[in-house]
Amino acid sequence: SLNRIKASGLKLRFCTNETQATREKFVKKLQGMGFDISVAEVTAPAPAACRILKERSLRPHLLVHNDLVPEFEEIDKANPNCVVIGDAAENFTYANLNEAFRLLIGMEKPVLISLGRGRYYKETDGLKLDVGAYMKALEYACDVQAEVVGKPAKMFFESALAEMGVPPQQAIMIGDDIVNDVGGAQRCGMRALQVRTGKYR
Amino acid sequence: SLNRIKASGLKLRFCTNETQATREKFVKKLQGMGFDISVAEVTAPAPAACRILKERSLRPHLLVHNDLVPEFEEIDKANPNCVVIGDAAENFTYANLNEAFRLLIGMEKPVLISLGRGRYYKETDGLKLDVGAYMKALEYACDVQAEVVGKPAKMFFESALAEMGVPPQQAIMIGDDIVNDVGGAQRCGMRALQVRTGKYR
Numbered sequence: 001s002l003n004r005i006k007a008s009g010l011k012l013r014f015c016t017n018e019t020q021a022t023r024e025k026f027v028k029k030l031q032g033m034g035f036d037i038s039v040a041e042v043t044a045p046a047p048a049a050c051r052i053l054k055e056r057s058l059r060p061h062l063l064v065h066n067d068l069v070p071e072f073e074e075i076d077k078a079n080p081n082c083v084v085i086g087d088a089a090e091n092f093t094y095a096n097l098n099e100a101f102r103l104l105i106g107m108e109k110p111v112l113i114s115l116g117r118g119r120y121y122k123e124t125d126g127l128k129l130d131v132g133a134y135m136k137a138l139e140y141a142c143d144v145q146a147e148v149v150g151k152p153a154k155m156f157f158e159s160a161l162a163e164m165g166v167p168p169q170q171a172i173m174i175g176d177d178i179v180n181d182v183g184g185a186q187r188c189g190m191r192a193l194q195v196r197t198g199k200y201r
Numbered sequence: 202s203l204n205r206i207k208a209s210g211l212k213l214r215f216c217t218n219e220t221q222a223t224r225e226k227f228v229k230k231l232q233g234m235g236f237d238i239s240v241a242e243v244t245a246p247a248p249a250a251c252r253i254l255k256e257r258s259l260r261p262h263l264l265v266h267n268d269l270v271p272e273f274e275e276i277d278k279a280n281p282n283c284v285v286i287g288d289a290a291e292n293f294t295y296a297n298l299n300e301a302f303r304l305l306i307g308m309e310k311p312v313l314i315s316l317g318r319g320r321y322y323k324e325t326d327g328l329k330l331d332v333g334a335y336m337k338a339l340e341y342a343c344d345v346q347a348e349v350v351g352k353p354a355k356m357f358f359e360s361a362l363a364e365m366g367v368p369p370q371q372a373i374m375i376g377d378d379i380v381n382d383v384g385g386a387q388r389c390g391m392r393a394l395q396v397r398t399g400k401y402r
Contacts, residue, residue, distance in 0.1 A: 089295070092295045092298075093294065093295060094290070094291055094294060097293075097330055098327070098328070098330055101328065101334075102327055105328065119341060119342045119344075120306070120342050126299070127299070127302065127303050127306065128299055129298055129299055129302050129338065129342050130342075132341060133302075133338035133339070133341050133342040136337045136338050136340070136341040137335060137337050138334070140320060140333060140334050140337040141320045141321050141331070141334040143320075
């Protein structure tokens with residue numbers, strides 16, 4: 001169906017909340033599964049965060065998955081004035097959480113950017129706490145409100161639309177998550193379609 | 202001044218949110234500093250939680266500091282139907298947090314008991330996230346509300362009063378924390394006095 005959409009001349013954009021790998025790695029995985037997809041067609045939280053960091057001259061301390069770090073290669077990270085948190089998985093250690101917390105609470109105006117607000121997800125060895133849980137921990141400890149990048153944030157869909165040059169009324173979002181995919185797109189003025197695959201239940 | 206209070210015949214009770222050690226250890230430390238204090242005079246979150254667990258036939262999974270475990274010695278912990286979280290410090294690992302989360306979300310009616318709701322505290326090597334931050338993470342992930350034991354919970358002060366056999370109007374709380382000590386006691390109908398020592402700033 002992907003090939004039929006592409007053949008029809010419709011514009012296409014992949015919107016993912018994946019923050020455990022670079023877009024390169026993510027795309028390679030999908031290509032390996034037979035999907036016709038390129039890095040340029042992917043909207044993901046890390047590059048969206050990079051745009052925000054540049055626009056606002058923010059220098060992040062990163063609490064993210066090792067595999068995501070290359071996405072922030074061009075960003076100045078010296079003397080951090082904000083914290084960026086992603087699904088860091090094994091990097092969510094007691095020491096790393098305390099370090100991010102100390103930097104954040106030490107800032108004159110703490111800025112916390114979160115690459116998503118997911119509660120949990122499933123892996124082969126069981127459920128795992130997602131970035132949203134750790135975001136809440138830091139929010140509470142520092143009495144700040146995180147800025148969330150990724151679905152269902154309005155800005156995230158808007159940048160995907162801008163990249164295609166398409167107004168929301170002429171776009172349709174297809175996804176398996178009723179909140180992140182369908183709800184987020186609809187709040188942007190897009191239509192949305194829920195597929196009963198993936199994590200649908 | 203402790204000795205003068207005791208000599209005067211006034212009833213005395215030590216209310217602590219300490220959850221990194223048993224009362225025995227806590228009392229030994231204070232005795233070593235010259236304070237006339239015994240275990241029987243201490244109201245602490247762990248024994249208060251044990252009373253709740255017994256009353257409601259709850260079998261806890263413990264995510265607490267190793268040194269606190271002996272306080273739960275007499276509690277049945279097989280086949281847990283609730284999670285008790287304390288300031289677990291180094292035990293707040295990614296694996297332990299996921300384990301507590303999985304048990305909690307797998308329960309028909311998740312019960313989360315938190316030994317305090319502190320945001321952070323200071324140690325010689327810097328600030329540390331306190332139990333409240335991790336409580337918030339689990340609350341968010343499982344969509345539950347934790348039951349907080351310890352100051353400033355009303356029930357905590359009430360059990361201290363019950364142990365002394367004194368009505369709140371005849372008691373005065375002395376502490377250095379405006380929220381946990383002073384606010385909590387006042388909401389119980391006690392008078393309260395803030396001392397400018399300890400973490401006062």
